[in-house]
Amino acid sequence: MKLYDELKASAEETRRASKKLATLSSAIKNKALLAMAKSLEAASEHLISENKKDLKHGAEKGLSPALLERLSLTPKRVSAMADGLREVAALPDPVGEIVEMKRRPNGLQIGQMRVPIGVIGIIYESRPNVTADVAALCIKSGNGVILRGGSEAIHSNTAIAAILEKAALASGLPQGAVALIKTTDRQAIFELLKMDALIDLIIPRGGEGLIRTVTENSRIPVMKHDKGLCHTFVDASANIEMAEAICMNAKVQRPAVCNAMETLLVHEAIAPDFLPRIVALLRKASVEVRGCNKTMALLGPTQEGLSPAAEADWTTEYLDLILSIKVVDSLEAAMAHIARYGSQHSEAIVTRDHANAMHFLNQVDASAVFINSSTRFNDGYAFGLGAEMGISTSRLHARGPVGLSDLTCKKYIVFGEGQIRE
Amino acid sequence: MKLYDELKASAEETRRASKKLATLSSAIKNKALLAMAKSLEAASEHLISENKKDLKHGAEKGLSPALLERLSLTPKRVSAMADGLREVAALPDPVGEIVEMKRRPNGLQIGQMRVPIGVIGIIYESRPNVTADVAALCIKSGNGVILRGGSEAIHSNTAIAAILEKAALASGLPQGAVALIKTTDRQAIFELLKMDALIDLIIPRGGEGLIRTVTENSRIPVMKHDKGLCHTFVDASANIEMAEAICMNAKVQRPAVCNAMETLLVHEAIAPDFLPRIVALLRKASVEVRGCNKTMALLGPTQEGLSPAAEADWTTEYLDLILSIKVVDSLEAAMAHIARYGSQHSEAIVTRDHANAMHFLNQVDASAVFINSSTRFNDGYAFGLGAEMGISTSRLHARGPVGLSDLTCKKYIVFGEGQIRE
Numbered sequence: 001m002k003l004y005d006e007l008k009a010s011a012e013e014t015r016r017a018s019k020k021l022a023t024l025s026s027a028i029k030n031k032a033l034l035a036m037a038k039s040l041e042a043a044s045e046h047l048i049s050e051n052k053k054d055l056k057h058g059a060e061k062g063l064s065p066a067l068l069e070r071l072s073l074t075p076k077r078v079s080a081m082a083d084g085l086r087e088v089a090a091l092p093d094p095v096g097e098i099v100e101m102k103r104r105p106n107g108l109q110i111g112q113m114r115v116p117i118g119v120i121g122i123i124y125e126s127r128p129n130v131t132a133d134v135a136a137l138c139i140k141s142g143n144g145v146i147l148r149g150g151s152e153a154i155h156s157n158t159a160i161a162a163i164l165e166k167a168a169l170a171s172g173l174p175q176g177a178v179a180l181i182k183t184t185d186r187q188a189i190f191e192l193l194k195m196d197a198l199i200d201l202i203i204p205r206g207g208e209g210l211i212r213t214v215t216e217n218s219r220i221p222v223m224k225h226d227k228g229l230c231h232t233f234v235d236a237s238a239n240i241e242m243a244e245a246i247c248m249n250a251k252v253q254r255p256a257v258c259n260a261m262e263t264l265l266v267h268e269a270i271a272p273d274f275l276p277r278i279v280a281l282l283r284k285a286s287v288e289v290r291g292c293n294k295t296m297a298l299l300g301p302t303q304e305g306l307s308p309a310a311e312a313d314w315t316t317e318y319l320d321l322i323l324s325i326k327v328v329d330s331l332e333a334a335m336a337h338i339a340r341y342g343s344q345h346s347e348a349i350v351t352r353d354h355a356n357a358m359h360f361l362n363q364v365d366a367s368a369v370f371i372n373s374s375t376r377f378n379d380g381y382a383f384g385l386g387a388e389m390g391i392s393t394s395r396l397h398a399r400g401p402v403g404l405s406d407l408t409c410k411k412y413i414v415f416g417e418g419q420i421r422e
Numbered sequence: 423m424k425l426y427d428e429l430k431a432s433a434e435e436t437r438r439a440s441k442k443l444a445t446l447s448s449a450i451k452n453k454a455l456l457a458m459a460k461s462l463e464a465a466s467e468h469l470i471s472e473n474k475k476d477l478k479h480g481a482e483k484g485l486s487p488a489l490l491e492r493l494s495l496t497p498k499r500v501s502a503m504a505d506g507l508r509e510v511a512a513l514p515d516p517v518g519e520i521v522e523m524k525r526r527p528n529g530l531q532i533g534q535m536r537v538p539i540g541v542i543g544i545i546y547e548s549r550p551n552v553t554a555d556v557a558a559l560c561i562k563s564g565n566g567v568i569l570r571g572g573s574e575a576i577h578s579n580t581a582i583a584a585i586l587e588k589a590a591l592a593s594g595l596p597q598g599a600v601a602l603i604k605t606t607d608r609q610a611i612f613e614l615l616k617m618d619a620l621i622d623l624i625i626p627r628g629g630e631g632l633i634r635t636v637t638e639n640s641r642i643p644v645m646k647h648d649k650g651l652c653h654t655f656v657d658a659s660a661n662i663e664m665a666e667a668i669c670m671n672a673k674v675q676r677p678a679v680c681n682a683m684e685t686l687l688v689h690e691a692i693a694p695d696f697l698p699r700i701v702a703l704l705r706k707a708s709v710e711v712r713g714c715n716k717t718m719a720l721l722g723p724t725q726e727g728l729s730p731a732a733e734a735d736w737t738t739e740y741l742d743l744i745l746s747i748k749v750v751d752s753l754e755a756a757m758a759h760i761a762r763y764g765s766q767h768s769e770a771i772v773t774r775d776h777a778n779a780m781h782f783l784n785q786v787d788a789s790a791v792f793i794n795s796s797t798r799f800n801d802g803y804a805f806g807l808g809a810e811m812g813i814s815t816s817r818l819h820a821r822g823p824v825g826l827s828d829l830t831c832k833k834y835i836v837f838g839e840g841q842i843r844e
Contacts, residue, residue: 110806115787215641216641221643221816245842246842362445363445367833368835369835370836370838373530373841374841377843378834383526395623396622399831400834409817409821411788411790412791412805412822414793414799415794416794416795417795418664418667419794420668420795421675421796
């Protein structure tokens with residue numbers, strides 16, 4: 001009960017702050033973001049020493065070297081965080097934007113204006129830079145934000161949030177605009193998810209367990225940042241050089257992210273030419289390949305780093321230098337595989353056939369569908385939105401990269417001259 | 423468990439149907455809607471006789487005459503239902519609309535295409551025409567729909583849905599595209615709300631109890647259609663004739679709907695001129711008035727149909743010919759009252775002062791904010807959207823009137839020529 005009361009008092013403060021934030025000028029919000037950036041850089045040493053506590057605990061708890069690497073702060077990473085804040089300050093303010101304005105036959109002028117959502121709660125795991133990124137996006141879009149980071153980064157997040165809060169307050173932002181939950185008690189998540197009178201949107205960023213917990217227990221609307229099981233389909237008519245470049249980019253440029261390719265689908269007509277070439281390139285890049293029967297038959301079973309795919313391979317988001325490959329006999333078979341196994345995240349086709357390209361584009365259900373380009377482009381920067389909260393795998397409100405304008409909602413505005421309803 | 427299994431099997435069928443619906447041409451969907459309209463009209467007598475069973479049960483259960491009137495079907499109402507289907511057929515198909523398309527510096531063309539949400543569940547009370555309206559909007563936007571009407575209209579809804587389903591199937595729509603839940607067991611609602619793998623959106627339309635039940639128990643995203651506690655503020659500089667026309671329209675044109683005015687706020691500088699006039703008009707229209715102390719002092723306490731307002735009056739959605747009136751000393755006081763007591767539905771100002779009009783427009787938080795016009799315009803037809811699902815009081819995805827395009831979501835589409843991420 002004490003935990004609930006404390007969290008509620010904090011959420012109420014953020015709620016009050018959100019009312020003020022909603023009406024702040026862009027100038028004040030930007031001034032605050034630049035001050036926050038400066039404060040982070042000035043506190044670089046302190047942040048790194050607090051981060052060391054997290055790294056020490058993490059090592060003791062047996063976190064993998066990859067996770068520890070993601071968790072660690074360096075002077076360069078602190079600067080990058082500060083630059084992230086400056087980038088958000090430089091983006092246009094979405095609040096007050098009038099999306100459309102039409103005149104009705106009765107003379108009413110009716111449009112929609114972007115306004116902040118209100119209070120946004122973010123529940124995230126691991127990387128501490130998310131704390132700064134998310135706070136910046138919420139402030140710029142006029143929203144109060146409640147941050148709940150993972151226990152493995154609690155010292156780093158607490159230090160970052162304290163610096164951000166202090167700088168925000170000194171720049172004229174209201175008390176509570178940015179609020180970090182300082183307890184690592186997991187119960188705090190369940191308590192937060194009940195506060196639908198105080199929090200307007202919950203964004204979970206993390207593993208499947210977290211997303212499931214949030215979806216099942218939230219009374220507050222949820223915008224999921226779920227997994228990406230992404231495919232690239234190399235059609236019979238694909239330009240082979242283009243297909244090689246796109247597949248290699250989608251798999252190896254950054255294998256641990258959600259928009260990386262996990263399964264390669266190859267049309268059987270091009271497989272004898274394409275498969276030996278792409279597998280040679282993949283092996284050179286240390287990618288382990290798991291092939292369907294046809295793939296294995298075409299490549300021969302004795303190659304190192306090549307093994308038969310099991311059913312589980314089609315459902316696995318490796319997030320690693322591993323790729324499953326399946327030969328299909330048609331575009332329809334490729335699309336059926338994607339519909340069955342894909343996570344509706346990022347799906348690509350490489351083809352020279354216009355009808356096939358448009359069929360794939362229209363029929364495939366995903367947050368982003370790519371023709372002749374890499375799934376790695378499913379990203380706020382690449383799509384021209386600027387910084388992003390992440391990539392939404394929800395269908396409602398925002399799907400795909402979530403930029404500043406997705407952190408607003410629209411109210412109708414009506415200019416009349418005395419009109420009444422007949 | 424049996425109930426859950428039955429509902430699940432039905433939802434799975436609708437899910438499969440939704441995949442086919444998503445790819446149907448506008449021509450087939452429109453043909454089905456027109457056939458459904460014709461079938462409803464042809465079955466008018468049958469529908470009215472089924473409706474009589476509901477009216478009989480309703481009268482036995484002691485439903486109010488107003489509720490029984492809402493529930494009743496007449497030949498005219500059946501025709502209006504059919505015309506509603508024809509109107510939806512005549513609206514543009516939102517599916518496949520490309521919302522924007524931009525070229526990035528690397529040559530990628532990136533845009534967003536509207537696609538169906540998937541399966542929509544509607545939980546509604548009372549009026550049986552909702553069954554046809556909602557089915558039409560969901561079919562046109564390519565969504566499967568699961569309908570759960572109120573027990574008081576079960577015979578009417580079952581008959582309407584059976585006719586719609588039969589006509590839809592005969593016109594080439596997939597089995598299960600429109601599915602009505604035929605049990606009146608309330609447990610069915612709780613079972614439905616767990617099916618987040620099969621249903622993409624839940625829309626509750628009804629009283630506060632229903633909305634609360636759905637919000638607290640749903641794992642599926644919810645778009646609420648909650649109450650409207652709407653205000654009109656008559657500013658010091660208002661044109662008095664205009665203010666009279668707007669206030670009368672907002673209160674009496676259709677008092678039982680969510681966008682009707684419930685509280686009138688009057689600036690103290692105009693109150694001595696305006697209040698006696700508007701109250702005389704309201705009384706002539708049989709509106710009962712509940713005034714604040716200042717209102718009572720200005721009007722004298724002895725008038726018939728005029729009594730002092732209690733605190734509860736500011737929080738009550740009368741949905742009837744009752745109006746609370748409060749005199750305020752400033753625009754800020756009016757906006758503070760709205761922020762405290764309003765339900766963020768429809769809020770209006772009547773003023774000749776440009777700065778006040780714009781301040782009100784920018785600061786007031788509601789699904790629609792009106793300058794010099796009636797709150798009654800917060801409606802899909804009035805806003806030019808055509809037919810609507812209702813008026814969303816949720817902030818995310820769609821706020822205000824929910825038209826066809828709000829029943830879609832957007833996927834990013836990317837046209838490349840071999841681009842890869844650097």
